[in-house]
Amino acid sequence: MRITALTGGIGGARFLRGLREHLRTRADTWAGADITVIGNTADDITLFGLRVCPDLDTVMYTLGGGIHDEQGWGRADETFNVSTELAAYEVPPDWFTLGDRDIATHIVRTQMLRAGWSLTDVTAALCTRWQPGVRLLPMSDDPVETHVVVLDDSGAREALHFQEWWVREQAKRTAQEFVYLGAAEAKPTATVLDALRDSDVVLLPPSNPVVSIGAILQIAGIGDALRSTAAPVVGVSPIIGDAPVRGMADACLSAIGVGTSAAAVAGHYGARIAGGLLDGWLVAEEDASTSAPAGVIQRSRPLLMTAIEDAAAIAGAALDLAIELRR
Ligand code: GDP
Ligand code: CA
Numbered sequence: 001m002r003i004t005a006l007t008g009g010i011g012g013a014r015f016l017r018g019l020r021e022h023l024r025t026r027a028d029t030w031a032g033a034d035i036t037v038i039g040n041t042a043d044d045i046t047l048f049g050l051r052v053c054p055d056l057d058t059v060m061y062t063l064g065g066g067i068h069d070e071q072g073w074g075r076a077d078e079t080f081n082v083s084t085e086l087a088a089y090e091v092p093p094d095w096f097t098l099g100d101r102d103i104a105t106h107i108v109r110t111q112m113l114r115a116g117w118s119l120t121d122v123t124a125a126l127c128t129r130w131q132p133g134v135r136l137l138p139m140s141d142d143p144v145e146t147h148v149v150v151l152d153d154s155g156a157r158e159a160l161h162f163q164e165w166w167v168r169e170q171a172k173r174t175a176q177e178f179v180y181l182g183a184a185e186a187k188p189t190a191t192v193l194d195a196l197r198d199s200d201v202v203l204l205p206p207s208n209p210v211v212s213i214g215a216i217l218q219i220a221g222i223g224d225a226l227r228s229t230a231a232p233v234v235g236v237s238p239i240i241g242d243a244p245v246r247g248m249a250d251a252c253l254s255a256i257g258v259g260t261s262a263a264a265v266a267g268h269y270g271a272r273i274a275g276g277l278l279d280g281w282l283v284a285e286e287d288a289s290t291s292a293p294a295g296v297i298q299r300s301r302p303l304l305m306t307a308i309e310d311a312a313a314i315a316g317a318a319l320d321l322a323i324e325l326r327r
Helices: 010-025 054-064 081-088 100-114 119-130 162-168 190-197 222-228 249-255 262-269 308-326
Strands: 002-007 034-039 045-047 050-052 135-138 145-151 157-161 177-181 201-204 233-236 280-284 297-301
Touching: 002 010, 002 190, 010 034, 010 054, 010 308, 034 054, 034 190, 050 100, 054 119, 054 135, 081 100, 100 119, 119 135, 135 190, 145 162, 157 162, 177 249, 190 222, 201 308, 233 308, 249 262, 262 280, 280 308, 297 308
Parallel strands: 002 034, 002 201, 034 135, 201 233, 233 280, 280 297
Antiparallel strands: 045 050, 145 157, 145 177
């Protein structure tokens, strides 16, 4: 059986680690199912000449056992000698944390990209070391960068790289708009489109609906592939009650006029029978009384991914809902 999931960084990575764990315990035809992961690359940024792919790396490190678990991103047992030296030279930027171990990943990636490898092949090569147990694919081999339009002190529009807004400014200035530079020209790879078409189930983990899942959907062809796949599409809400579980997804949702609630996100994704993306939707137990759009089957479960077992239970529930929808 084949499972395909779209993902951002921390929310998606924790869900996928749970999914892999869940599949180990399954005794039916889903035991040993292949997992293909389509990762957001619109958060990518070039720093000190190095190409950094935060979401792909978060998934790779989380599933490969190298993640700093409490933090949710970056490497465990990290040191910061290179960053300290760069600061001593007063070479900016100083707001994006790059640990020594992490930098090695970016050096390998940058070197291979410069030698002409595609990001898909570079990612596969990095994964030979990490053995994440999933096939990790970038959404596209073409560069896409999310930029955020904010207002400066005089009220004029100013565009920042997503990471400048998210990490440096902690999303303090209200986002007016998200612009996905390069997305209109970027092509999905054949591998990505095949994975969506040939899948038995497609999962949308609890990733940021705007700058993670939303960015992936900016690539022409990926949305269509999701809408037309024969596989049921099941999403998991990243919002519990009226707040994101981690991070500032509310600042992204309000910029596109979507409320911060499980129901509003489901409404934004829409029902597949009405040209949207979802057949099934998992919400937290406290959101059980809210409703998804007509045509979307909703179930409620505890959705907090604290331990791996919690994420495994959520992934199991998403898979069970998908199996129910296949019938
Ligand atoms: P990012 O790229 O690192 O921001 O990660 P993602 O886009 O994959 O995930 C961010 C989203 O994950 C946020 O909107 C969070 O609300 C959501 N999230 C994080 N932890 C949990 C959790 O334990 N449960 C649920 N349901 N969502 C979570
Ligand atoms: Ca991200």
